[in-house]
Amino acid sequence: MDIKPFQSFLPTNVSFGVGVTRSIGELCAHKRVMVVTTGLKRSGILNRIIREAGTPADLLVFDEIEPNPTCESVDRGGYLARINEIEVVIALGGGSALDAAKAVACLRDEREEIVAASAGIRSYLLGERAFARRSTQLIAIPTTSGTGSEVTNVAVFSDPVNHYKKSMVSPWFWNDYAFVDPELTVTVPEKHTAATGLDALVHAIESFWAVSSTPFSEPIALEAVKLIMDHLLRAYHNPEDIGARTKVSLGSMMAGIAFSQTRTTILHALSYPLTVDFHLEHGFACSVLLKPMLQTNAPLIPKKVARLLDYLEAPSLERLLQRIEELMVSVDAPVHLKALGVQEKDLEGIADQTLRSPLTKLNPKAFTLEELIAWLKENR
Numbered sequence: 155m156d157i158k159p160f161q162s163f164l165p166t167n168v169s170f171g172v173g174v175t176r177s178i179g180e181l182c183a184h185k186r187v188m189v190v191t192t193g194l195k196r197s198g199i200l201n202r203i204i205r206e207a208g209t210p211a212d213l214l215v216f217d218e219i220e221p222n223p224t225c226e227s228v229d230r231g232g233y234l235a236r237i238n239e240i241e242v243v244i245a246l247g248g249g250s251a252l253d254a255a256k257a258v259a260c261l262r263d264e265r266e267e268i269v270a271a272s273a274g275i276r277s278y279l280l281g282e283r284a285f286a287r288r289s290t291q292l293i294a295i296p297t298t299s300g301t302g303s304e305v306t307n308v309a310v311f312s313d314p315v316n317h318y319k320k321s322m323v324s325p326w327f328w329n330d331y332a333f334v335d336p337e338l339t340v341t342v343p344e345k346h347t348a349a350t351g352l353d354a355l356v357h358a359i360e361s362f363w364a365v366s367s368t369p370f371s372e373p374i375a376l377e378a379v380k381l382i383m384d385h386l387l388r389a390y391h392n393p394e395d396i397g398a399r400t401k402v403s404l405g406s407m408m409a410g411i412a413f414s415q416t417r418t419t420i421l422h423a424l425s426y427p428l429t430v431d432f433h434l435e436h437g438f439a440c441s442v443l444l445k446p447m448l449q450t451n452a453p454l455i456p457k458k459v460a461r462l463l464d465y466l467e468a469p470s471l472e473r474l475l476q477r478i479e480e481l482m483v484s485v486d487a488p489v490h491l492k493a494l495g496v497q498e499k500d501l502e503g504i505a506d507q508t509l510r511s512p513l514t515k516l517n518p519k520a521f522t523l524e525e526l527i528a529w530l531k532e533n534r
C-alpha cells in the first residue's frame with residue numbers, strides 16, 4: 155500500500171473502561187462546574203456523576219437539552235454558563251448533550267451583546283461568525299455508543315424555526331477530556347441501542363470509504379466496523395452484557411476517531427432531511443440507505459472493498475451486503491425509505507437538501523441532483 159502524506163489531530167485526553175469516571179473529581183475540585191445533560195435523572199447516572207465530581211465550588215445542572223438539540227436550548231445553556239461564570243462544562247448523555255455542551259462552553263465566553271445581536275448559535279451554524287476561544291474545560295461523558303462526539307470537533311444542531319438540521323466544526327469543539335465508561339450505556343433502551351450502534355457503524359464505513367481517508371484513519375475505521383458488526387446484536391438482546399457493551403462502546407469511539415480525521419459522507423448528509431422532515435432517529439436515518447450506497451460506491455473503490463471484505467472475513471460483497479441487512483433487520487432497523495412514509499414526491503426535496511451539504515463531496519460517487527433523485531427512486 156502506498157502511504158500518501160496526511161495530517162492528523164487528536165487532542166482529547168481519553169479514558170476508557172468501566173469506572174473511569176471516578177477521576178473527574180480531580181478536574182472539578184474547587185471549580186464552578188456545569189453539567190449539560192438530557193433527561194437522565196431517572197437512570198441514576200446523573201447522581202453518580204454529581205457524586206464523582208467531588209468538591210466543586212459550585213455545580214449547576216442544565217438538563218434542558220432535547221434529542222437533536224435546538225439552537226434555543228443551546229443559547230439558553232450558554233447564557234446560564236456565562237452568568238454563572240462556569241469554569242468546567244461536563245457533557246453527560248448521548249450525542250445531543252455532548253454536542254450542545256460544546257456550543258454552551260464556547261458561548262459562555264462570548265459577550266452578551268454580541269450573542270444577542272448575532273442571534274446566538276444560529277449565526278455560528280450558518281458560518282456568519284466563528285468561535286475564537288474557549289476558556290472553560292470541556293469534559294465529555296457519553297452515555298450512548300454511537301455518535302463518537304466525545305472525540306470529534308463536530309456538533310449538530312436543529313433549527314425548528316427555520317426548519318433545518320446542520321453540523322458544524324470548530325477547533326474549540328474538541329473535548330479536553332473524554333471519559334468513556336461502557337457501564338453508562340446499559341440503561342439505553344433497545345431501540346436506541348440499535349439506532350446509536352448503526353450510527354457508529356455508518357461513521358466507520360463512511361470514514362473508510364471517504365475520499366479524505368488516510369493510512370491512519372483507515373485501520374481505525376476497519377476495526378470499528380468489525381467491533382460493531384460482531385457485537386451490536388448481543389448488546390441489543392442483552393443490554394446488561396458488559397462485554398458486548400464494551401466492544402460496541404470501543405467501536406463507537408474508534409469510529410469517532412476515524413471520522414474526526416476524515417468527516418462523514420453522503421449518508422450523513424441524507425440523514426438530516428430524513429430526521430427533520432420524517433422524524434427518524436438519527437442512527438436509522440444514517441443507516442437506512444447504507445446497503446445500496448455501499449453497492450453504488452463499491453465499483454469506484456475496489457481496493458478498499460477488498461480490504462474491507464478481507465478484514466471482515468466476508469467471501470464477497472454480496473455476502474457482506476447480506477450480513478449488513480441481516481444485522482439491521484435483527485435490530486428492527488428500517489431498510490427501506492418506503493416503510494418510513496417517504497413518498498416519491500418527497501425525493502426531490504431530500505436530494506436538494508442533501509447536496510447542499512459539503513459532506514457529499516467526500517463520497518466516492520459524486521451525484522448531480524438528477525442522479526441523486528433517480529438513485530433515491532431506485533432505492534426507496
Ligand code: NAD
Pocket residue numbers: 192193194197199220221222223247248249250251253297298299300301302303306308309310338339340341342343346349350353436437
Ligand atoms: P441522544 O443524545 O439524542 O439521546 C436520545 C435519548 O436517549 C435521550 O432522551 C437521552 O436522554 C436518552 N439516553 C441517553 N443515554 C441514556 C442512557 N444511558 N440510558 C437511558 N437513556 C439514555 O442520542 P444520540 O443518538 O446519542 O445522539 C444523537 C445526536 O447526536 C443527534 O443530534 C445527532 O445529529 C448527533 N450526532 C453528533 C455527532 C458528532 O460528531 N458530534 C455524530 C453523530 C450524531
